Amino acid sequence: MAPWLQLLSLLGLLPGAVAAPAQPQAASFQAWGPPSPELLAPTRFALDMFNRGRAAGTRAVLGLVRGRVRRAGQGSLFSLEATLEEPPCNDPTVCRLPASKKTLLCSFEVLDELGKHVLLRKDCGPVDTKVPGAGRAQGAGEPKSAFTQGSMISSLSQPHPDSRNETFSSVLSLLNEDPLPQDLPVKMASIFKNFVITYNRTYESKEEARWRLSVFVNNMVRAQKIQALDRGTAQYGVTKFSDLTEEEFRTIYLNPLLREEPGNKMKQAKSVGDLAPPEWDWRSKGAVTKVKDQGMCGSCWAFSVTGNVEGQWFLNQGTLLSLSEQELLDCDKMDKACMGGLPSNAYSAIKNLGGLETEDDYSYRGHMQACNFSAEKAKVYINDSVELSQNEQKLAAWLAKRGPISVAINAFGMQFYRHGISRPLRPLCSPWLIDHAVLLVGYGNRSDIPFWAIKNSWGTDWGEKGYYYLHRGSGACGVNTMASSAVVD
Structure with a gap:
């Protein structure tokens, strides 16, 4: 240890x-x-x-x-x-x-x-x-x-x-404070070269390339330390975000509004009353669309909500449709598009607008545009939204019976996450500092370690083909603090 x-x-x-x-x-x-x-x-x-x-x-x-x-x-x-x-x-x-x-x-x-x-x-x-x-x-x-x-x-x-x-x-x-070994940058040069090739990176000058190499080296040291402190089975290392500083990553990809603003008040969902099955996965049951990519935009809140609505529509109407996040970026005036937003606000916006268009009709651009919503093109509607229990056993039972759940988490370590079940030390991943919205699509156990299966919105070239696995049952990273769902009757 x-x-x-x-x-x-x-x-x-x-x-x-x-x-x-x-x-x-x-x-x-x-x-x-x-x-x-x-x-x-x-x-x-x-x-x-x-x-x-x-x-x-x-x-x-x-x-x-x-x-x-x-x-x-x-x-x-x-x-x-x-x-x-x-x-x-x-x-x-x-x-x-x-x-x-x-x-x-x-x-x-x-x-x-x-x-x-x-x-x-x-x-x-x-x-x-x-x-x-x-x-x-x-x-x-x-x-x-x-x-x-x-x-x-x-x-x-x-x-x-x-x-x-x-x-x-x-x-x-x-x-942050440990000095780097003097020979480490030399050893990292070939790894950085492979990173540049793998993720098709281009830099404007030699000076910027040298700077990004230094950021990369420090990030690899940081990833090793996060690895040493993780109590799950997660592996951390090179990802497509490895040449970004921590501040750049947070500013571009995360959502600080989740912890700073209360959002619309939602009523409490009724308990489903059933015990949770030992495992469940909505991906295998046709309720989850493919992994999407929010790009360089803090729009995770929109992807979390559309993923939930996609699942609710499938369970209640029998059709799986890929829905438009761009509509929310453009037309949800309660939220701040790429600067962040709240799921509770997004549900209200969908209800007030009159529904969601599909991805094909209102495609994603990754930046705010003029609202181009057409009620005639809306394929999906919602009747309401509800806040879910913070008890993880009740969350699992609700998920198994009612579908994927929108949640928010502290994204500590996710910049370097590759695969496995993440379980950061609680002081490192405080539930008070949630900053990323995602979608619970299932749960289970690997080698007797309970996990949540989480659909992320950073593309399939991150994590386990776009998915993140987080320890279940310990309130890890605040996964249980902001769980919600749309209601489709």
């Missing part, structure tokens, strides 16, 4: 220890000022994490704070903004030039779950004044739409009898 895995095991931080929380409900930001009693503990924790490793006299001091809290189950997610005052640097052994004290504006995300604090995000930059909201340096301070997963869980804390936090280094720093 890898030493960092042993560390997490000793700390009791392996997945499955805590049930996946319900999708959190957002609260409005409190006013700027000293931290309120509710925000005091997470704010102090965030400040401790910011000052970690700093010598006395160089640590930042807390200024003004504002924040909000979202609660679900036994967890609370704190979104904080704070001003920090850094002391001046006048030590010639540390700083080249004397520097006056500096004011920073920081955004923090702190998860408090069963008495443990987890820092999910830290984003700080200088401001021009102590007053929050005033001008600041470019790129500083503003919360980013996509987290950098590699810098997520930077540390953990546990209550202590004397009210102080005991802090522990997290495994995640290993994903």
